[in-house]
Amino acid sequence: MGSFEAIEEEREFDVEETIFVAVGKNVEESKTTxxxxxQNFVGKKICVLHVHQPEHVVEPTDLNFSAKRLKQPICEELWEVEHQKQHELLDQYLLLLVQAGVEADKIWIEMNKVEKGIVDTIAAHNIRWLVMGGAAENHYSEELSELKSKKAFFVCQRAPISCHIWFVCKGCLIYTRGGSKDSVDLEIASPLLLLGSDIENEQLQNSVSESLTNEVRFLDAEGDGNELERISRSLSSQWSVCSSSSTNRVVGTSKLALWLTDEAKALENLCATETSRRKEIEEVLAREKQEVEKMRNQQDKFLKELQMVQDQKSILEAQLEESQSIVKELEEKIISAVKLLISFKEKRDKLRIENGNAVTELQKLRRVLNGEVPSFCSVQIPAFSFMEINEATQNFDPSWKIAEGRYGSVYKGILRHIHVAIKMLPSYGCQSQLDFQNEVELLSRVRHPNLLTLIGTCPESRSLVYEHVENGSLEDRLACKGNTCPLPWQIRTKIAADICSTLIFLHSNKPHIIHGNLKPSTVLLDANFVCKLGDLGIFRMVPQNGHPPHTNQLCNNPEETSLYMDPDYLETGKLTPASDVYSFGLILLRLLTGRPILRILKDVECALENENLEAVLDVSAGDWPLEQAKQLAQLGLRCCETNQVNRPDLVSEIWSLLEQMRASCIASASCLVSKKSGKIPSNFMCPIYQEVMTDPQIAADGYTYESEAIRGWFESGHNTSPMTNLKLQHCDLVPNYALQNAILEWQQRL
Incomplete structure (x- = not known):
């Protein structure tokens, strides 16, 4: 069997930053490698490399045309099953890497020989770093320092010299091959190991040659009868000549007579032998003729069966055509039923919205009757249907996904002609509908210029609709994602002060409002680099069943792990205002240094002890004032104290320092950022009056208008949309409280 090779897809890898690890079918055996x-390549990307030896291969020479055509779907199904198994196998390895917090990828190839597949993959992708097994685990000992695997030996000898290879056994390094010719010091493999497949091919060719020789001999045997007849005729002719000659020579010596007698007997015996052989050949030909006749009869029988099959095929084709007609009719009925179902769903969604509004109004009336006074101003937010959420996200198009984490996925979208961010909460945090509405109502009443505005909700899909900010998250900007410019130190100082101000606002309420998920990815930046804290109170909507979140339950991005969470909360599961202070301290250190979270505390602490703080400051932010940076670094370390009692107070210690710095940075920061406060957001303008709206109302066309303008449009006899000129289904208006509050906040900041 020749080599069979199939690479999953053409991929490009960053070979300088990727460590390729060759793994086998057995996850437990390859897990140690x-x-x-x-453990030995921290910070590098790991790519799992697997060579699969196919089990189901059909040789074309073993099948005639009809058999190949019948078995081809079966072979394709077998190959598909094997490919599915390979994906499942590699997903197990990727899961191990994800749980270990490592960025991972995979590549696999099909080939009859594992070692050759590894060498070909190294050459095809120009792999620079490879880790693979060097010996079976039962060969391992502390003194082991050489390769005990033919595959490892083959790869060591045949891999391109540019690839550096580490051979591991039972979690220990036993041999290293450097990326040059001089480092390869193993003996060359025995040629017999390399020629095994060639010997098999030579044996197969000898077998085929012997079969062909036998066939030639059989064909030659069929011509023996004619040859024997010629020989017989020649001998008879010679005998006649001899007889004639002996007759004419009556007088001769006795010696000549005896010679002629012996020659005649020899010729007679030869003729008898040839006659016997001819008779045997005739018998063989007779039997062959019978076989041919028998095969002709079978052929006639097969032709009759073929005719019957063709007749049945015609009948089945007629039935298939009838079935297709029935299927088409059923499809039309299904389409009609789906349209009817969509109509029912729209009516259901409308009734649910009306019911939700009625329940909200009823709860408000009950609170008024009971004399309850809310701690915040009451704000009504729209409730959207799942169909609207689905359309806004283009059927949850993956390219529209902004982020994904433990608290759900975030999609950008266009909802009622407004750019929004839609957070889909995970299913494992399901609450009752009433609990969900209560949490949403609480969040909707918390308003602050540095809190992300909650525009609406979809109770049906348990999703929250927020305003969309243009400059993404603080995490993205610190990493300069998308080739964005680094944040200057003035803006970073202002962001820290804004976060502190927001935490003071939340913690000053009775009872305390704790953010609980403060980290750079939840600190968002608008067009003017004003920070907006997102995910407020989200941990209450995704409960942890009374237990603090464990690291393994989080995503593999270190920024999304428990490293930003208060260690006391991870131990007890109880959130306090000091928990937000701990998270704020880590954000403050990241603003200063721009370094990853893993070693930031130790790096800053060592820099302060050695009076070399400038060595860890983020130079891309500009020239930090050294004394100010030192104060911020010390403040950040105090916020990250393990004991909550030792952490500084937000108002008296943190804000008193940041407020002074913020005042000195506002003037310079305004020169660094293109201010857009003088430009009115387009969604604040009434499409009819072209003025900032004071009482925005949503019409049936989905657009928001000033109340006076749209009512005047209807009173003048119009029943169409002022924007699309299409007929409206109704003239009812719905107040857009979320937009109204956003306009008020914008006006207050002017």
């Missing part, structure tokens, strides 16, 4: 690579 994989973990060795993770």
């Amino acid at each position: 994989l973990f060795w690579a993770v």
Whole structure:
């Protein structure tokens, strides 16, 4: 069997930053090699490399045309099953890497020989770093320092010299091959190991040659009868000549007579032998003729059966055509039923919205009757249907996904002609509908210039609709994602002060409002780099069943792990205002240094002890005032104290320092950022009056208008949309309280 090779897809890898690890079918055996690579190449991307030896291969020479055509779907199904198994196998390895917090990828190839597949993959992708097993685990000992695997030996000898290879056994390094010719010091493999497949091919060719020789001999045997007849005729002719000659020579010596007698007997015996052989050949030909006749009869029988099959095929084709007609009719009925179902769903959504509004109004009336006074101003937010959410996100198009984490996925969208961010809460945090509405109502009443505005909600899909900010998250800007410019130190100082101001506002309420999920990815920046804290109170909507979140339950991005969470909360599961202070301290250190979270505390602490703080400051932010940076670094370390009692107070210690710095940075920061406060947001303008709206109302066309303008449009006899000129289904108006509050906040900041 020749080599069979199929690479999953053409991929490009950053070979300078990627460690490729060769793994086998057995996850338990290859796991030690994989973990060795993770432990010894911290910060590198790991790519799992697997060579699959196909089990189901059909040789074309073994099948005639009809058989191949029948078995081809079966072979394709077998190959598809094998490919599915390979994906499942590699997903197990990727899961191990994800749980270990490592960025991972995979590549696999099909080939009859594993070692050749590894070498070909190294050459095809110009792999620079490879880790693979060097010996079976039962060969391992502390003194082991050489390769005990033919595959490893083959790869060591045949891999391109540019690839550096580490051979591991039982989690220990046993041999290293450098990326040059001089480092390859193993003996060359025995040629017999390399020629095994060639010997098999030579044996197969000898077998085919012997079969062909036998066939030639059989064909030659069929011509023996004619040859024997010629020989017989020649001998008879010679005998006649001899007889004639002996007759004419009556007088001769006795010696000549005896010679002629012996020659005649020899010729007679030869003729008898040839006659016997001819008779045997005739018998063989007779039997062959019978076989041919028998095969002709079978052929006639097969032709009759073929005719019957063709007749049945015609009948089945007629039935298939009838079935297709029935299917088409059923499809039309299904389409009609789906349209009817959509109509029913729209009516249901409308009734649910009306019911939700009625329930909200009823709850408000009950609170008024009971004399309850809310701690915040009452704000009504729209409730959207799932159909609207689905259309806004283009059927949840993956390219519209902004972020994904433990608290759900975030999609950008256009909802009622407004750019929004839609957060889909995970299913494992399901609450009752009443609890969900209560949490949403609480969040809707919390208003602050540095809090992300909650525009609406979809109770049906348990999703929250927020305003969309243009400059993404603080995490993205610190990493300069999308080739964005680094944040200057003035803006970073202002962001820290804004976060502190927002936390003071939340913690000053009775009872305390704790953010609970403060980290750079939840600190968002608008067009003017004003920070907006998102995910407020989201931990209450995704409960942890009374237990603090464990690191393994989080995503593999270190920024999304429990590293930003208060260690006391991770131990007890109880959130306090001091928990937000701990998270704020880590954000403050990241603003200063721009470094990853893993070693930031130790790096800053060592820099302060050695009086070398400028060594860890983020130079991309500009020239930090050294004394101010030192004060911020010390403040950040105090916020991250393990004991909550030792953490500074937000108002008296943190804000008193940041307020002074913020005042000195506002003037310079305004020169660094293109201010857009003088430009009125387009969604604040009434499409009819072209003025900032004071009482925005949503019409049936989905657009928002000033109340006076749209009512005047209807009173003048119009029943169409002022924007699309299409007929409206109704003239009812719905107040857009979320937009109204956003306009008020914008006007207050002017």
